[in-house]
Amino acid sequence: MAALGMLGPAQRGEWFELEGDRVTVGREDHNNLVIDDGWVSREHAVLERFGTRWFLRDLDSLNGVLVNDIPLLEQRALHHNDEIVFGRTTYVFRDRVDQNSLPPTKKKAQCPDLTPREKEVLVELCRAYFVPSGTVLPTPASRREIATRMFVTEAAVQAHFGRLFDKFGMLDRDTNRREQLANEAIQRQCVTKRDYTPGDNDT
Numbered sequence: 001m002a003a004l005g006m007l008g009p010a011q012r013g014e015w016f017e018l019e020g021d022r023v024t025v026g027r028e029d030h031n032n033l034v035i036d037d038g039w040v041s042r043e044h045a046v047l048e049r050f051g052t053r054w055f056l057r058d059l060d061s062l063n064g065v066l067v068n069d070i071p072l073l074e075q076r077a078l079h080h081n082d083e084i085v086f087g088r089t090t091y092v093f094r095d096r097v098d099q100n101s102l103p104p105t106k107k108k109a110q111c112p113d114l115t116p117r118e119k120e121v122l123v124e125l126c127r128a129y130f131v132p133s134g135t136v137l138p139t140p141a142s143r144r145e146i147a148t149r150m151f152v153t154e155a156a157v158q159a160h161f162g163r164l165f166d167k168f169g170m171l172d173r174d175t176n177r178r179e180q181l182a183n184e185a186i187q188r189q190c191v192t193k194r195d196y197t198p199g200d201n202d203t
Contacts, residue, residue, distance in 0.1 A: 002054050004033065004091040007083070015094075018054060023047040025086055026059075039063045039087030047078070054078045054095065063087050064129065064138055069193040071129040071138070073183055111190035112167040119190070121160045124149050126182050126191045140182040 003015040016033055024031045026044040035044070041061040048055050057075040058065045065072040066085035078084075082093040114122070124146040128138040143154045143161070150157070161178070168184050170177050185191045 002078075002093065002095045004084070004093055007090040007092055016091075018047060018049070021049045024059075035086055035089050037087040037089045040089065041087075044086050045072075054093070056084065061086075066130075066193065070189065071186055073186065109184075109188050111185075111188040114164075114167070114190065118160055118164055118167075120150060121146060121157060121164065122181075122185045122191050123195045125178070126185055127196070129182070129186060130191075130193050130196050140178050 002018040004018065005015045023033060024043060024046050025033045025035065025040075026042050027035060027037065027040045028042040031043065039062075041059070041063070043059050044061040045059055045065050046057050048057065055075050055077050056065065056067065056072060058072045066083075067076065067078075068083055078093045078095070080093070080095045084091045084093060125140050127141055127149075141149075143157045147154045147157045161181070164181060165171070165177055168181060170180055170184070
C-alpha cells in the first residue's frame with residue numbers, strides 16, 4: 001500500500017496510508033488528508049489510483065503543488081520517494097509496488113544551452129510558479145514585469161524571447177508561446193526552486 005509521510009520538524013514517524021481510489025488533500029475537515037497550513041487551500045489537490053499507480057492533480061490551489069521542486073502543471077504519476085509540497089508542508093510518497101515491474105518512462109527533453117541573460121529571463125518568467133503570492137493563480141510574468149526586474153527595456157526582453165523560442169523549438173505563433181515557454185522551462189528543469197532566494201517574494 002502507498003503512503004505519504006510528512007517531512008521536517010513536525011514529522012513524528014507517522015504515515016498517512018492511501019486507501020481506496022481517491023484521496024483529497026486540503027485545509028478543510030472534509031478532506032481525506034487535512035493539512036493545517038495557511039498556505040494550503042481548502043481543497044488543494046487530489047490523488048487518484050489507476051491500476052497500481054497513484055496520480056496527483058492540483059485542484060487550482062492558490063499556492064500550487066511542487067513535486068521534486070517542480071511545479072505540478074498537469075496530472076502526473078507519482079514515483080517511490082517523490083517529495084511533494086502542499087503550500088509550505090512537505091510529504092514524501094512511498095509505494096510498495098515493485099518498481100521493476102513498471103513500464104519505462106519516456107526520456108525527458110534536455111534543457112538547451114542558455115546564456116546567463118536567457119537563464120535570467122526564464123527565472124523571471126517562471127517566478128510566480130515558485131514564489132507564490134498567495135492571492136492569484138500562478139501565471140508567467142509579462143514582458144513589462146520581466147523588464148522591470150531585470151532593469152532592461154521590453155524590447156530587450158522580447159529579443160531574448162525570440163532566441164528562447166528558437167532554442168526550445170517553439171515555432172507556432174498561434175499559441176500562447178510565453179506560457180508554453182514557461183511550461184517547457186520547468187519540465188526540462190531549466191528553472192528550479194533553487195534559482196530563487198529563500199524568503200523571496202513577488203513584492
